[in-house]
Structures are given as C-alpha cells and as structure tokens.
Amino acid sequence: MSKKEYKTFDFELSLPYRLAYGPTWTRFFEGLQEEKIFGTKCHQCNRVLVPARSFCPQCFVDIDDWVQVSNEGTLVTWALISFEFYNQPKKPPYAAGLIKLDGADVSMFHLVDGFDMNDLDKVKETLPIGRRVKAVWSEEKKGHILDIKYFQPI
Amino acid sequence: MTTRVGIVEVAQSVGSESKDNLYEEIYKISKEVLDKAGLSIRDVDTAVSASSDIFTGISCANAYYWDSTAAFLKNGSRQDGESLFSFYYAAMRIMTGHYNTALVVGICRGSEHPETDSLTTLFGDPFSQRPLGLCETVVAAFQMRLYMERYGITEEQCAKVAVKNLGNALRNPYAHRKRRYTVEDILNSQRIADPLTAKQCAPKSDGIVAVLLASEEKTKRLTKKPVWFKGFGCSMDTFSIGDKDLLGGSLRDAASRAYKKADISDPKKEIDLAEVCEPYAFQELLWCEHLGLCDEGEGGKLIDSGRTQIDGDIPVNPSGGVLANNPYISRGLQRLVEVVLQLKGQAGERQVENKMKTAIAHGTTGFAGHCHAVAILGV
Ligand SMILES: [Zn+2]
Numbered sequence: 001m002s003k004k005e006y007k008t009f010d011f012e013l014s015l016p017y018r019l020a021y022g023p024t025w026t027r028f029f030e031g032l033q034e035e036k037i038f039g040t041k042c043h044q045c046n047r048v049l050v051p052a053r054s055f056c057p058q059c060f061v062d063i064d065d066w067v068q069v070s071n072e073g074t075l076v077t078w079a080l081i082s083f084e085f086y087n088q089p090k091k092p093p094y095a096a097g098l099i100k101l102d103g104a105d106v107s108m109f110h111l112v113d114g115f116d117m118n119d120l121d122k123v124k125e126t127l128p129i130g131r132r133v134k135a136v137w138s139e140e141k142k143g144h145i146l147d148i149k150y151f152q153p154i
Numbered sequence: 155m156t157t158r159v160g161i162v163e164v165a166q167s168v169g170s171e172s173k174d175n176l177y178e179e180i181y182k183i184s185k186e187v188l189d190k191a192g193l194s195i196r197d198v199d200t201a202v203s204a205s206s207d208i209f210t211g212i213s214c215a216n217a218y219y220w221d222s223t224a225a226f227l228k229n230g231s232r233q234d235g236e237s238l239f240s241f242y243y244a245a246m247r248i249m250t251g252h253y254n255t256a257l258v259v260g261i262c263r264g265s266e267h268p269e270t271d272s273l274t275t276l277f278g279d280p281f282s283q284r285p286l287g288l289c290e291t292v293v294a295a296f297q298m299r300l301y302m303e304r305y306g307i308t309e310e311q312c313a314k315v316a317v318k319n320l321g322n323a324l325r326n327p328y329a330h331r332k333r334r335y336t337v338e339d340i341l342n343s344q345r346i347a348d349p350l351t352a353k354q355c356a357p358k359s360d361g362i363v364a365v366l367l368a369s370e371e372k373t374k375r376l377t378k379k380p381v382w383f384k385g386f387g388c389s390m391d392t393f394s395i396g397d398k399d400l401l402g403g404s405l406r407d408a409a410s411r412a413y414k415k416a417d418i419s420d421p422k423k424e425i426d427l428a429e430v431c432e433p434y435a436f437q438e439l440l441w442c443e444h445l446g447l448c449d450e451g452e453g454g455k456l457i458d459s460g461r462t463q464i465d466g467d468i469p470v471n472p473s474g475g476v477l478a479n480n481p482y483i484s485r486g487l488q489r490l491v492e493v494v495l496q497l498k499g500q501a502g503e504r505q506v507e508n509k510m511k512t513a514i515a516h517g518t519t520g521f522a523g524h525c526h527a528v529a530i531l532g533v
Binding site: 081 | 173211268269271272275280281282283284285286287288289291292295296297299300303344345346347348349350392393394395396397400
C-alpha cells in the first residue's frame with residue numbers, strides 16, 4: 001500500500017481457520033489423488049454434478065450415486081489473467097477457464113496451461129470456445145484441487 | 155402493498171478518497187439527510203444500514219458505527235452485503251405500520267480496503283475455488299467472452315459503455331473517475347483479464363450513501379417532491395459458477411418480481427431511466443437485456459442506437475454508473491440515490507430532460523451477477 005499524505009492506521013490480519021471437508025469433499029479429493037474425477041448423479045433431474053455434491057441444489061434431494069467422469073472435456077469459456085490479487089495460484093500471466101468434462105452436466109473451474117501465453121493472438125487461436133482439453137496431473141498429490149495441475153489443450 | 159412508502163431525501167459523499175475518519179463521515183452524511191428533511195434524531199423511528207465486515211476491516215462493523223447512523227437505542231438492523239437490500243428492509247419496516255420514518259445508510263471505503271479482488275476471492279468456495287484464484291474480475295472476463303461469442307457483441311460495443319459512463323460522470327460532482335475517452339482509449343488500456351481491459355473495470359471508490367424513507371402521510375408532510383417506492387425484486391442463483399449458464403443468471407427473475415409488484419407489463423415502454431450496476435462495462439448491456447429494456451442479444455445494438463445516452467429516450471447511468479463510482483457495498487443504494495435525484499429534478503448538470511415517471515435502480519454483487527436486487531421508483 002502506498003503511503004498517504006494524511007495520517008492513517010495501517011494493519012494486516014492473519015488468523016487461523018480450520019474448515020472440515022466433510023465426507024463428500026473428502027471422497028472427491030481422494031479421487032483426485034488416484035487421478036479420478038468424481039461427480040454425483042441426481043436421480044430427479046438426472047444431472048451429473050462435478051465436483052460431487054451430497055445434495056442437488058435445484059431439486060433439494062439427497063444424491064449419493066457416485067460416477068467417475070472423464071479426465072477430458074471441452075472449454076466453455078476462459079480468461080487470460082494479467083493482474084495481481086491476494087492468494088493467486090501463480091504469478092500472472094496465466095489462464096483459467098470453465099471446463100465441461102465428458103460425462104458431466106456442469107462445468108468445473110480450473111487453470112488452463114501447457115501452451116505459450118506470451119502472444120495474446122496465439123492464445124486466442126489456441127483456445128477457441130469448445131476446445132478439447134485434458135487434465136494434467138501433479139506429480140505429488142495431496143488430496144487437493146491442485147492435484148490436477150491444470151487442463152491442457154489436446 | 156399495504157402502505158405507500160416515500161423517499162423523502164437523499165445524501166451521498168464524493169467517490170474520491172476521503173481523508174475523514176469513517177465514523178465521523180457517516181455521521182455527517184446521516185446528519186445531512188436529516189437536516190434536508192428538517193428532522194432530528196428523535197424523528198428517526200428505525201435505522202437500517204449496509205456494510206461488510208471484510209470490506210471495513212472491523213468485525214461487526216455496525217456495532218462500531220451504529221451511533222453515527224442515528225440508530226442510538228433504536229430498533230435497527232444491518233445488512234452485510236449489497237446495500238439495495240437494506241433499502242427494501244427499511245421499506246418493509248415502514249409497511250408494517252410500526253414505523254413512520256426509516257434512515258438507510260450504505261457504507262464502503264474503497265480507499266481503505268484492500269484491492270477489491272483480494273476480497274472477492276474470499277467469496278469463493280475454500281476447497282475448490284479459492285486455491286485456484288477465483289475472483290469477480292476473472293468470472294466477469296469468462297462472462298464477457300461468452301457474451302461476445304454467443305450474440306456477436308463486439309469489444310467496441312462493450313467499450314462504448316465505458317466511454318458513455320465516464321463521460322456522463324464529468325457532470326457528476328460525486329463521481330470518482332471521469333474523463334472524455336475514445337473507444338480506442340478504453341480498448342488500449344491494460345488487458346488485465348482478457349477480454350477485459352482496465353478501463354472497462356470499475357475503480358474502488360468511497361461511498362457513504364443515506365436515504366430517508368417515510369410513510370405516505372409523513373412523506374407528503376416532509377417534502378414537496380416525493381418519490382414513491384413501487385416495487386422490489388431480488389434473486390440469487392447457485393453458488394457454483396460451473397452449474398449455471400453465465401449469461402442466464404437470476405436478474406430476469408429479480409426484475410420480473412419487481413415489475414409485477416410495480417404493475418409494469420412492458421418495461422421497454424414504461425421505464426424512463428435506469429441506474430444499472432455495471433462494475434464491468436459489458437455488464438450494462440447484458441443487464442439491460444435481463445431487465446427487459448431490450449431483447450435478448452440486442453445489448454450491443456442498444457448502445458449503438460444512442461438511446462441509453464443521457465439525451466436518449468431511455469438514459470442508462472446518467473450518473474456515470476459504477477464504472478465511475480464503485481463503493482462496492484454502497485453502490486446499489488447509490489444507484490437508487492441517483493434515481494431519486496433524477497425523478498425529483500435535482501440532478502444538477504446531469505439532469506435528464508425527458509419527462510420521467512418510472513425508473514429502475516439495480517444492484518449486484520458476486521460472481522457474474524450471483525445476487526441481484528431491483529428497485530422501482532416513481533413519481
Ligand atoms: Zn437435481
């Protein structure tokens with residue numbers, strides 16, 4: 001923060017929180033450790049929701065029908081991020097997008113990488129909407145969303 | 155609706171950085187609105203404010219500033235989040251018949267809080283979204299790319315919104331960012347999240363905004379230029395951005411609920427002015443579609459037509475909108491303040507000259523318009 005010409009009280013907060021994953025997230029993230037992406041299927045609207053949920057937000061019913069979806073899918077939309085904010089996954093520039101995995105009825109937010117990002121025009125050529133992408137796995141997996149390192153154009 | 159609710163007076167701070175202490179400035183703006191109406195603290199029956207702890211840097215921020223909103227020992231309440239909701243909560247309090255006056259105050263200090271997206275990233279799901287840097291600007295960029303792709307809207311049409319609004323702001327003494335720009339200026343500014351450029355994204359601004367509401371009888375006694383509350387609608391769709399069509403959203407639901415209450419069947423004909431919350435330029439076009447001010451996919455044509463200019467037949471954001479002034483939490487209530495000033499004929503140099511009867515104020519927060527509120531006012 002830049003200094004002001006008037007008197008200010010400057011502070012930062014860093015406080016520990018501990019949030020329970022619960023059984024559904026736990027199982028989903030254990031799946032990632034085995035390079036498997038799990039969703040759950042709602043028996044009322046028949047949608048496969050990824051990441052997996054314990055209930056369907058629209059139908060408001062329990063869902064426990066676990067299905068493994070593909071590691072490949074299509075790019076729904078994306079952005080090339082070139083600005084900085086708190087707690088970013090990496091130093092900009094980097095790309096992120098929504099990916100609809102084969103077998104899922106909703107899309108998933110994740111990083112898109114594995115190609116040259118220096119020339120915007122080339123990035124646009126590489127990433128038309130509908131581009132096929134596949135998960136690239138991290139070598140060391142921790143049961144975390146970044147066990148998928150990113151999605152790469154096929 | 156049992157009782158008619160009137161808007162008596164409004165007051166707001168300027169959007170540029172304030173050197174005043176927050177607690178003292180809230181008092182000044184609250185006092186200003188009471189002075190305009192000729193009221194003292196004794197005449198305030200109830201107070202409702204809107205603020206956000208994470209934006210204020212103070213936990214239970216309302217406990218800190220309570221006294222400065224004329225709420226001392228009163229039956230009051232506070233909304234953490236979009237301030238247009240606090241307007242509705244106050245209006246409902248009057249509709250109960252238990253209160254004759256209500257003071258509504260929206261509070262946000264952009265000059266004091268961290269970068270807006272350092273805060274919006276904390277809206278995200280901690281397990282699957284936050285570690286990947288989901289934030290409002292990133293999702294807005296997703297939404298803009300889809301909008302252009304699906305309907306053939308051009309980057310130039312999106313940039314025209316910023317040209318219009320930042321130009322309108324030149325005539326608004328409360329606006330934070332204002333200048334006569336060209337479409338090229340807007341498009342050539344830094345590509346912070348392609349396809350979004352920096353000048354198509356709202357700044358972070360200061361904004362203390364106060365509105366005094368009263369019952370019908372009391373309103374008529376307190377002002378010669380009453381503005382009336384006609385309708386309100388709100389909607390919030392799913393938290394998981396991958397579950398929804400980013401161009402679908404819930405604003406259509408919020409708008410149709412508000413129109414129904416206000417007895418409006420054809421918004422294209424019946425709405426004379428709109429103050430729309432557009433933290434990202436293209437969103438003004440998309441929200442105008444969802445508000446029914448033009449047909450689906452016609453947002454680009456709407457800006458090209460010139461109809462939304464300050465001298466057009468449906469002026470949108472004569473204040474300069476959120477692109478000119480973005481106190482994140484109080485920006486929805488600020489849209490309502492502008493609508494009130496326009497309907498009262500008190501908008502100074504930016505006064506719209508058309509004869510106006512009915513106008514919309516819109517507020518939104520969250521990823522790609524996660525949460526929407528629409529208020530309809532009339533004279
Ligand atoms: Zn369902």
